[in-house]
Amino acid sequence: MFRLSTIRQSTQIGRRFYASYEHLSASKQSFIATSGIYPQGFKASGVAAHIKKNKNKDIALILSDLPCAGAAVFTTNKFKAAPVLVSKETLDENNSKLYAVVTNSGCANAVTGAQGIIDAKKMRSVVDELVGQPLSALTMSTGVIGQNLPMDKIESGIRDAYAHLSPDHESGWMNAAEAFMTTDTFPKLRSGEFNLQNTTFRMAGIAKGAGMIHPNMATLLGFMVTDAYVKPELLKKALTYAVDRSFNSISIDGDMSTNDTISVLANGASKVRIETEGADYEVFRDRLTAFAAELAQLVVRDGEGATKFVTLHVKGGESFESAKKAASHIATSMLVKTALYGQDANWGRICASLGHSGIDVDPTKVSVAFVPTDGSARLELMIKGEPEKVNEERASEILKMEELQIEVDLGLGDSETKFWTCDLSHEYVSINADYRS
Numbered sequence: 001m002f003r004l005s006t007i008r009q010s011t012q013i014g015r016r017f018y019a020s021y022e023h024l025s026a027s028k029q030s031f032i033a034t035s036g037i038y039p040q041g042f043k044a045s046g047v048a049a050h051i052k053k054n055k056n057k058d059i060a061l062i063l064s065d066l067p068c069a070g071a072a073v074f075t076t077n078k079f080k081a082a083p084v085l086v087s088k089e090t091l092d093e094n095n096s097k098l099y100a101v102v103t104n105s106g107c108a109n110a111v112t113g114a115q116g117i118i119d120a121k122k123m124r125s126v127v128d129e130l131v132g133q134p135l136s137a138l139t140m141s142t143g144v145i146g147q148n149l150p151m152d153k154i155e156s157g158i159r160d161a162y163a164h165l166s167p168d169h170e171s172g173w174m175n176a177a178e179a180f181m182t183t184d185t186f187p188k189l190r191s192g193e194f195n196l197q198n199t200t201f202r203m204a205g206i207a208k209g210a211g212m213i214h215p216n217m218a219t220l221l222g223f224m225v226t227d228a229y230v231k232p233e234l235l236k237k238a239l240t241y242a243v244d245r246s247f248n249s250i251s252i253d254g255d256m257s258t259n260d261t262i263s264v265l266a267n268g269a270s271k272v273r274i275e276t277e278g279a280d281y282e283v284f285r286d287r288l289t290a291f292a293a294e295l296a297q298l299v300v301r302d303g304e305g306a307t308k309f310v311t312l313h314v315k316g317g318e319s320f321e322s323a324k325k326a327a328s329h330i331a332t333s334m335l336v337k338t339a340l341y342g343q344d345a346n347w348g349r350i351c352a353s354l355g356h357s358g359i360d361v362d363p364t365k366v367s368v369a370f371v372p373t374d375g376s377a378r379l380e381l382m383i384k385g386e387p388e389k390v391n392e393e394r395a396s397e398i399l400k401m402e403e404l405q406i407e408v409d410l411g412l413g414d415s416e417t418k419f420w421t422c423d424l425s426h427e428y429v430s431i432n433a434d435y436r437s
Helices: 011-017 082-093 113-131 151-163 169-179 232-244 279-301 320-331 334-341 348-355 392-399 426-433
Strands: 042-047 059-074 098-107 137-144 188-196 199-208 221-226 261-266 309-317 367-372 379-383 403-409 415-422
Touching: 042 151, 042 169, 059 082, 059 151, 059 169, 059 221, 059 232, 082 113, 082 137, 082 261, 098 113, 098 151, 098 261, 113 137, 113 151, 137 221, 137 261, 169 188, 169 199, 188 279, 199 279, 221 279, 232 261, 232 279, 279 309, 279 415, 309 320, 320 348, 320 403, 320 415, 334 348, 334 415, 348 403, 367 392, 379 392
Parallel strands: 098 137, 221 261, 309 403
Antiparallel strands: 042 059, 059 098, 059 261, 188 199, 199 221, 309 415, 367 379, 367 403
């Protein structure tokens, strides 16, 4: 069982509470959660510490009443930001008695030298003081690179966030999700409840990201929390598996951030306990994966300047790794992405990208198709290396849709993967040309 609350299930509440998002398209508004089913023992808050020039919320705090097992996946960028290094250090020393995740937006604390490390540790120590536990928090930061944190604002903001912690959707979790946002146009918050071991456990998660999104790391800022107990080693294994099939399977612009972090905390407030590998572990791992995939897809749906959400389904691969490598290469092709924006059925660009993706390809076995999401007939473009006579009018109809799927069958095996991406528009250039203004 997986229950999820979105604006589509509670339209009246959405219109009342989220008036600030009424300028968005109905499609984007439909992804804003208006209620939630949150894990026991966790509280959340988001406040404005005036780090951002627009004075929007910029400090988020998630806190557990109970000690948590913790795990995280971090960017592979060589210029790892200070909060990444400090959080790695925290987990190396303490992965079983964590209590919190503290995040600031508006300043990345990246490429800030020794002072950046001091500042990230100060964020952690403020939380340590408030909860009365050492090494209690993971730290995350997002925003402009190369600027030091305004620590007077950060410290007072963390204390303010602690004073406003709430288990409720509106006063707690939604405020926290909004505090994560930079160029995001809507908060990315999900929660759900699952059956396992003849009882239930819950998950909640927040993600942020709209640009500088590309896999082979954690891909963005985000976290998930659960009231299941999961042994730390198994939690790390499950998170790595989940991220590889979710946050590491999205791309917006092919650029890798310095701050990317995906973390998970498990406090054991429910009766579900995962202490060994086996069937229960696999169920939890797969639920975590599906949950992470939904959060990851929200990031793509909010891609900077994006007008389309595209699922790239690569199947017939010799292995999961080769199918994913092919999908990643096609998804990040500027020629493919601009053709999607221009609604141009130039499917030859897909083949061209696949041909130099670095995997084994037999052109005589490759098939390509556009698959509309409205349930109407798919459009075959190439079958086993032979081009089809494409109905350009039908192709144009599909490419005008906000969502579509591109299916590529390599014809070499049974492995497959899905990768989520978007188009590349004029608006993306405008947003990133003016990012610091």
